Amino acid sequence: MTRETADLTDEKRLNLAIPDPQTAEDLEDLALGDDYALNPDYVDMVVDAADRGDTERLRELVGALEPADVADLMGFLSAAYREEVIPVLDPEWLGEILAEMDDNLREEVLEATPSATLARALEDLDSDDAADVIDDLDDRKRAQVLAAMDEGDRAAIETSLAYDDETAGRLMQREFLAAPQFWTVGQTIDHVRESADSLPELFFDVYVVDPSFTPVGALPISLLLTSKLETPLAEIMEPVTEIAVDMDQEEVAYIFDKYHLISAPVVEPGGRLVGQITVDDIVGVIREEAEEDILALAGVSDAGRDASVVDIVRSRLPWLLLNLVTETIAVSAIAIFQDQIAKLVALAVLMPIVSSLGGNAGTQTLAVAVRALSSKELTSANARRIIIREMSVGVMNGLTLAIVMGLATFAFYHNAKLAITVGLALVANIFTAAVGGILAPLALEKMGRDPAVSSSIFVTFLTDFMGFFAVLLIAALLMP
Amino acid sequence: MTRETADLTDEKRLNLAIPDPQTAEDLEDLALGDDYALNPDYVDMVVDAADRGDTERLRELVGALEPADVADLMGFLSAAYREEVIPVLDPEWLGEILAEMDDNLREEVLEATPSATLARALEDLDSDDAADVIDDLDDRKRAQVLAAMDEGDRAAIETSLAYDDETAGRLMQREFLAAPQFWTVGQTIDHVRESADSLPELFFDVYVVDPSFTPVGALPISLLLTSKLETPLAEIMEPVTEIAVDMDQEEVAYIFDKYHLISAPVVEPGGRLVGQITVDDIVGVIREEAEEDILALAGVSDAGRDASVVDIVRSRLPWLLLNLVTETIAVSAIAIFQDQIAKLVALAVLMPIVSSLGGNAGTQTLAVAVRALSSKELTSANARRIIIREMSVGVMNGLTLAIVMGLATFAFYHNAKLAITVGLALVANIFTAAVGGILAPLALEKMGRDPAVSSSIFVTFLTDFMGFFAVLLIAALLMP
Numbered sequence: 018m019t020r021e022t023a024d025l026t027d028e029k030r031l032n033l034a035i036p037d038p039q040t041a042e043d044l045e046d047l048a049l050g051d052d053y054a055l056n057p058d059y060v061d062m063v064v065d066a067a068d069r070g071d072t073e074r075l076r077e078l079v080g081a082l083e084p085a086d087v088a089d090l091m092g093f094l095s096a097a098y099r100e101e102v103i104p105v106l107d108p109e110w111l112g113e114i115l116a117e118m119d120d121n122l123r124e125e126v127l128e129a130t131p132s133a134t135l136a137r138a139l140e141d142l143d144s145d146d147a148a149d150v151i152d153d154l155d156d157r158k159r160a161q162v163l164a165a166m167d168e169g170d171r172a173a174i175e176t177s178l179a180y181d182d183e184t185a186g187r188l189m190q191r192e193f194l195a196a197p198q199f200w201t202v203g204q205t206i207d208h209v210r211e212s213a214d215s216l217p218e219l220f221f222d223v224y225v226v227d228p229s230f231t232p233v234g235a236l237p238i239s240l241l242l243t244s245k246l247e248t249p250l251a252e253i254m255e256p257v258t259e260i261a262v263d264m265d266q267e268e269v270a271y272i273f274d275k276y277h278l279i280s281a282p283v284v285e286p287g288g289r290l291v292g293q294i295t296v297d298d299i300v301g302v303i304r305e306e307a308e309e310d311i312l313a314l315a316g317v318s319d320a321g322r323d324a325s326v327v328d329i330v331r332s333r334l335p336w337l338l339l340n341l342v343t344e345t346i347a348v349s350a351i352a353i354f355q356d357q358i359a360k361l362v363a364l365a366v367l368m369p370i371v372s373s374l375g376g377n378a379g380t381q382t383l384a385v386a387v388r389a390l391s392s393k394e395l396t397s398a399n400a401r402r403i404i405i406r407e408m409s410v411g412v413m414n415g416l417t418l419a420i421v422m423g424l425a426t427f428a429f430y431h432n433a434k435l436a437i438t439v440g441l442a443l444v445a446n447i448f449t450a451a452v453g454g455i456l457a458p459l460a461l462e463k464m465g466r467d468p469a470v471s472s473s474i475f476v477t478f479l480t481d482f483m484g485f486f487a488v489l490l491i492a493a494l495l496m497p
Numbered sequence: 498m499t500r501e502t503a504d505l506t507d508e509k510r511l512n513l514a515i516p517d518p519q520t521a522e523d524l525e526d527l528a529l530g531d532d533y534a535l536n537p538d539y540v541d542m543v544v545d546a547a548d549r550g551d552t553e554r555l556r557e558l559v560g561a562l563e564p565a566d567v568a569d570l571m572g573f574l575s576a577a578y579r580e581e582v583i584p585v586l587d588p589e590w591l592g593e594i595l596a597e598m599d600d601n602l603r604e605e606v607l608e609a610t611p612s613a614t615l616a617r618a619l620e621d622l623d624s625d626d627a628a629d630v631i632d633d634l635d636d637r638k639r640a641q642v643l644a645a646m647d648e649g650d651r652a653a654i655e656t657s658l659a660y661d662d663e664t665a666g667r668l669m670q671r672e673f674l675a676a677p678q679f680w681t682v683g684q685t686i687d688h689v690r691e692s693a694d695s696l697p698e699l700f701f702d703v704y705v706v707d708p709s710f711t712p713v714g715a716l717p718i719s720l721l722l723t724s725k726l727e728t729p730l731a732e733i734m735e736p737v738t739e740i741a742v743d744m745d746q747e748e749v750a751y752i753f754d755k756y757h758l759i760s761a762p763v764v765e766p767g768g769r770l771v772g773q774i775t776v777d778d779i780v781g782v783i784r785e786e787a788e789e790d791i792l793a794l795a796g797v798s799d800a801g802r803d804a805s806v807v808d809i810v811r812s813r814l815p816w817l818l819l820n821l822v823t824e825t826i827a828v829s830a831i832a833i834f835q836d837q838i839a840k841l842v843a844l845a846v847l848m849p850i851v852s853s854l855g856g857n858a859g860t861q862t863l864a865v866a867v868r869a870l871s872s873k874e875l876t877s878a879n880a881r882r883i884i885i886r887e888m889s890v891g892v893m894n895g896l897t898l899a900i901v902m903g904l905a906t907f908a909f910y911h912n913a914k915l916a917i918t919v920g921l922a923l924v925a926n927i928f929t930a931a932v933g934g935i936l937a938p939l940a941l942e943k944m945g946r947d948p949a950v951s952s953s954i955f956v957t958f959l960t961d962f963m964g965f966f967a968v969l970l971i972a973a974l975l976m977p
Contacts, residue, residue: 051741052748052751052873053738053748053751053752054873054876055878057876057877060878060879061878083756085755085756089873089874092874093876093879095882206722209723210722216719216723219717219719219759220719221701221719221759238719239696239699239700239701239718240698242686242689242718242721243690243693258533261531268532268533271532271534273780274780274781275533275565276533276563277777277780278777279699279701279759279776279777296776297757297758297759297776300753300754300776300779300780300783301754303783303784303787304783304872307783307784307787307788307790307791308868308872310791311790311864311867312864312865314791314794314795314864315861315863315865316857316860316861317860317864317865319865322869322875326886326889327893329886329890330890333858334894334897334898336861337854337857337894337898338901340853340854341854341898341901341902344849344850344853344854345850345905347849348846348847348849348850351845351849355842355843355846358838358842358845359839359842362835362836362838362839363835365831365835365838365848366828366831366832366835367828368845368849369824369828369831369848369849369965370821370825370828373820373957374817374820376856377796377817377957378813378817380796380797381795381813381816381817384791384792384794384797385792385797385799387791388788388791388799389802392784392788393532394802395802396534396537397537398535398536398540398541399540399572399573406806406809409806410806410809410813413806413807413810414810414813414814417810417814418814418821421821422821477853477857481849481853
């Protein structure tokens with residue numbers, strides 16, 4: 018970013034009506050830190066210009082950024098400032114900026130932009146990106162925008178929208194480079210030169226197809242450049258990994274990651290090539306899927322970086338209310354044995370330690386299991402072995418903790434029975450945590466549910482209940 | 498995988514000395530499910546062949562897989578079975594299989610393989626992958642393997658090893674395509690054809706350099722193919738995003754994700770081009786970094802899919818012992834007020850609900866904050882706004898939960914003071930959770946530490962302590 022050639026920079030800046038390209042380059046250096054994140058000072062400069070109502074300065078500041086950085090900037094501004102920035106966005110860039118934006122910010126910008134401007138902005142995007150943006154419009158505006166577009170662009174976007182969200186069909190571009198297997202390298206290169214207009218801006222592989230347009234191989238275009246012109250494609254092509262058009266994007270990401278793919282052909286159920294997915298769309302999917310796991314394990318859905326307090330409360334409160342219910346059930350174990358506590362208050366002190374350690378041990382097992390499931394390192398091929406291993410770990414951790422806590426309890430309370438009570442309860446609870454932590458996500462996965470969602474509330478309930486119950490039951494038995 | 502051309506399949510199978518290509522293709526269909534994960538049945542077939550000591554069958558089964566799938570298979574086998582599989586691995590493929598393997602499995606295979614075989618296997622790999630594998634060898638064997646390699650390959654690997662682990666220098670390949678800016682498209686294509694041998698197998702961009710070999714632009718090779726031969730590179734090149742050779746791999750991944758890069762030039766401090774990083778190496782980094790956050794938040798490091806029970810205990814017990822210490826401190830709040838509990842046992846029943854809800858609210862905030870920090874959506878540019886927002890969410894969630902739990906408590910115990918006690922304590926604790934959940938990761942980030950590590954134990958301690966303390970203190974004040 019910081020070392021663009023003068024030529025290009027000039028050209029781009031002129032479009033944005035910035036008089037002095039030197040300033041623009043300086044601004045760009047200022048905008049991004051060494052880590053390519055937006056500089057807080059730069060955000061302040063934007064806020065400052067907006068406060069002063071200095072549209073020219075705003076245009077200059079925003080114009081110095083890449084689309085991804087403008088999208089990022091919007092996330093750092095509050096709604097009032099965004100309203101000032103939206104009108105200065107160059108229409109030519111608007112499409113790309115929209116494609117980079119978070120969903121809830123995007124909706125705001127979409128609402129504030131006339132349909133005709135949107136139609137123009139989206140025509141320059143790849144069909145997958147355009148469909149992604151259009152999907153965020155309400156029905157009326159969507160119809161207006163589509164009506165204002167070229168017929169070809171509209172058709173491509175409508176086809177894309179016909180596929181379910183988060184499937185290969187949605188991720189794919191309908192433009193790609195295909196060649197019959199009897200062609201030579203030279204013929205293929207000639208074809209590329211002749212049909213440059215109908216090809217996507219970026220492509221990485223040639224898909225070799227049979228007469229029914231089914232992919233039978235692929236070759237990277239770098240191989241096209243380094244091979245002899247007279248070589249037939251069939252001779253140098255490599256096996257191809259196909260993506261079914263209805264495949265879930267998480268599966269697509271798994272395949273790209275596993276086989277280090279740069280692009281892959283997407284095929285209809287009959288095997289016919291209908292599009293391609295490129296790795297740049299997959300990088301985002303991989304990050305998003307991993308982030309979803311982090312949030313799901315914590316019982317929270319991300320309301321988005323610009324969500325209001327009410328949005329966030331709405332995204333978190335249901336989980337907390339559910340937790341209130343499960344925890345109420347868990348403490349019923351205490352209510353049942355409360356005479357025991359009245360007799361020996363130390364139990365009320367020690368009990369939370371036993372349930373807390375169980376909760377933590379369960380969370381550990383759960384996080385490892387969820388990660389292993391999503392990377393397919395844990396499948397029915399090794400589930401039995403992993404379950405046994407987790408149980409063994411539970412026993413060993415439980416025994417070690419029990420000895421430490423038992424000794425500490427004895428040292429503090431000089432009560433052997435109390436020490437034995439917490440020790441035994443701890444072994445039982447850490448073992449329960451291990452069993453719950455591995456079986457809950459496995460069971461959810463088997464049921465076709467997301468193992469990250471709702472398994473943590475179950476495991477927490479289990480270990481809290483078991484922690485209270487085991488301590489008080491053993492106490493009742495040993496110290497009646 | 499399932500639709501390779503007959504030609505290619507034949508060729509590959511013959512290398513592996515499998516007599517009947519039809520069988521090999523059938524085997525491949527059998528090996529992978531629709532989701533491209535290894536079929537459990539296939540793993541059973543391998544185990545079965547190993548049990549019977551049928552080396553031919555093993556060779557056939559393993560030979561039908563891609564290197565990534567062989568690496569995967571090794572993870573599903575126990576150590577005893579792996580020992581049977583290692584000898585049948587085709588030496589030609591060994592390098593690629595090693596590059597795909599998990600670290601702890603790899604170490605095992607490396608130990609079992611003679612240095613001369615390893616040297617041959619690694620010569621075929623890109624220098625970054627080879628360095629990655631070599632890094633896992635002990636010093637003596639590493640010296641042996643390097644000594645057995647070609648001088649050129651050895652030098653490339655040694656240069657790679659000179660960079661710190663998890664930096665751009667380690668991720669980069671030293672082979673790339675560069676061209677001076679005065680060249681035309683045609684000259685560049687001719688150069689590629691002439692110097693095919695010194696180019697990497699795969700490349701996606703031409704880096705345009707100035708006389709001091711500093712990148713001044715880049716263009717995708719698809720643009721090379723679709724542009725007129727007489728066009729000068731300087732005219733069609735695009736701005737280039739450079740990666741500093743000592744940049745952390747997490748930063749590199751952020752940049753690739755943000756700007757949708759396919760490859761990027763790596764430069765030395767002076768600006769000189771020394772290598773390139775391609776997106777296929779980054780996909781793994783993005784997944785790994787997100788997985789590390791999941792595990793760190795749960796207080797566990799992944800011991801690896803083949804870790805022994807003892808390894809796993811070692812990776813989890815320290816955290817649980819630390820948790821035992823913090824939880825002991827937290828329950829000291831109960832110990833101080835235990836007379837209060839002796840007077841009113843209901844407090845012992847209700848207290849854990851207050852701390853558990855606080856813990857969950859804290860975990861929610863923490864997970865969102867860690868995610869936002871690692872995607873650089875939360876920086877000093879918006880920290881103040883986000884902190885205020887989290888506090889507001891804490892107050893709203895706290896008040897809502899307090900009303901629900903207060904009413905439930907009153908309905909059950911018919912004790913208004915008790916209901917008010919738990920209500921007030923809940924507001925205090927959910928607010929504490931919000932403050933701790935956002936400030937702890939921000940503080941760790943500011944100190945240059947990983948915000949995912951150790952912030953959850955702090956937040957859990959905080960909410961447990963506050964849960965007990967607030968309930969009992971308010972009870973002591975309201976019901977002396």
